[in-house]
Amino acid sequence: MTENDQGNVPSRQRKRFPGISSRAYEHPADRSALVALRKLSGFDTAFKALSALLPERSLRLLYLSDSVRVSDAQFSHLNDMLRDACYILDLDKVPPMYVTQDPKPNAMCIGLDEPIIVVTTGLVELLDEEEMRAVVGHEVGHALSGHAVYRTVLLFLTNLALKIAWIPLGTVAITAIVTALREWFRKSELSADRAGLLVGQDVRASMRGLMKIAGGNHLHEMNVDAFLAQADEYEKAGDLRDSVLKILNVLPRSHPFTTVRAAELKKWSEHRDFQRIMDGHYPKRSEDKDTSVTDSFRESAGHYAETVRTSKDPLIKLVGDIAGGAGDLAGDLGGRLRNRFGGGQGGQKTDGGGAGDGKGDGGGAGKRTDDGTGDGQSEG
Numbered sequence: 001m002t003e004n005d006q007g008n009v010p011s012r013q014r015k016r017f018p019g020i021s022s023r024a025y026e027h028p029a030d031r032s033a034l035v036a037l038r039k040l041s042g043f044d045t046a047f048k049a050l051s052a053l054l055p056e057r058s059l060r061l062l063y064l065s066d067s068v069r070v071s072d073a074q075f076s077h078l079n080d081m082l083r084d085a086c087y088i089l090d091l092d093k094v095p096p097m098y099v100t101q102d103p104k105p106n107a108m109c110i111g112l113d114e115p116i117i118v119v120t121t122g123l124v125e126l127l128d129e130e131e132m133r134a135v136v137g138h139e140v141g142h143a144l145s146g147h148a149v150y151r152t153v154l155l156f157l158t159n160l161a162l163k164i165a166w167i168p169l170g171t172v173a174i175t176a177i178v179t180a181l182r183e184w185f186r187k188s189e190l191s192a193d194r195a196g197l198l199v200g201q202d203v204r205a206s207m208r209g210l211m212k213i214a215g216g217n218h219l220h221e222m223n224v225d226a227f228l229a230q231a232d233e234y235e236k237a238g239d240l241r242d243s244v245l246k247i248l249n250v251l252p253r254s255h256p257f258t259t260v261r262a263a264e265l266k267k268w269s270e271h272r273d274f275q276r277i278m279d280g281h282y283p284k285r286s287e288d289k290d291t292s293v294t295d296s297f298r299e300s301a302g303h304y305a306e307t308v309r310t311s312k313d314p315l316i317k318l319v320g321d322i323a324g325g326a327g328d329l330a331g332d333l334g335g336r337l338r339n340r341f342g343g344g345q346g347g348q349k350t351d352g353g354g355a356g357d358g359k360g361d362g363g364g365a366g367k368r369t370d371d372g373t374g375d376g377q378s379e380g
Contacts (some may be wrong), residue, residue: 014201015278018090022145024282025194030145030187059110063098063118070097078124081133082117085140085199095143097136099124105213109139115148126217131209134200141195147188186256193265198277203269207262214258224262231263 017024063069070078078097086094095115102120105127109117117139127135142148197206207224215222234257256264268274276282 014084014088014199015280016088016090017198017277017280017282019284019286020090020277021283021285021288022141022191022195023288024277025141025198026145026191027187027194030184030191060116063100063116067098067100067118070099075099075124077129078119078132078136081129081136082140084133085137088137088199089140089144089195091140091144095140097139107135107139109142109148111148115143117143123213126212127209128205130200130202130205131212134196134202134206134209136196137199138192138196140199141192142188144195145188145191147185147192189255190261190264193261194268194274197265197269197274201278203266206265210258210262210265227259228263228266231259234259235263 068074070082072079078099082097083094085091093114095109095111095117097117097119099119099121103122105120105123107117107119107123109115117136119135119139123135124132193206197203200206204224207227208219211222211224211227212219214227255261
């Protein structure tokens, strides 16, 4: 019997998701990367072998000695939330959780061997119970997805880059790796926001929590709809110069901007995928080993293609238009070449060869058109 079977049920009636796979809530870009990493034989073992080099043991001792460990005796309300979150997401082993003195609101899930969750006093004092429940669910989502391993490596590499900054060209390779990890981790934050919503099951509380992180404990001065409107304005505002500045602003960050997170979470809460999970239809952990890497990357590529198609950002729209034009040009050029060099034969086959040959010619033309379009989307 696991700890979650011993009567640790949510404090109010919430839906539970037995055996849920983290793939259910992961952002497509996050999911494709994780599926690929899980398929690499020995990858997790190799990462955990780095624990001798990473300061994980030191971090654990630091929090144990200089922070407050959440339990039935200390911060019991947080302990209840933590067990609730693990019960809802069916995480057998409840990770240790610490509260550390820091006025800046923050939370994280780190660790190579076993994840640990850390929240700051600034966050605990800022959020109400339902808002905090979403944050705890967010961190448990990180633990279920295995993000803690890669976040720990990101922290280590970031610190290493600072230490060897004086070496000529010494930080080039590490900076490239850190930049790529940060881009992935920003997507993983969107995944964890979704996990927080599955745990709290209160989208307004999730929105309030994000607003407070952005603007402090002044809810009477803030409005969810106006906050979401900021995200829309941020996405479509300005010209190409602003688009470049937005990229430069986000590059050093491990988290997406707060308004963007709120807008992404609101969009997902209204999507059929969220409703299907709430109705009990979701991928199971027992099926993770059979997940196709190709399908995951295809889904990720489709998501980015849709993002390019619907984005209001001037730079992304320009890239999409260029990619679309390249695809149209490739398709048009392919059609002209077929008409010029194979039109007569194609027509003869269609007329004389019957339906079977006609279908074969159609399939060839369709394939070339798809290749042209596919290239255009890939560029986008």
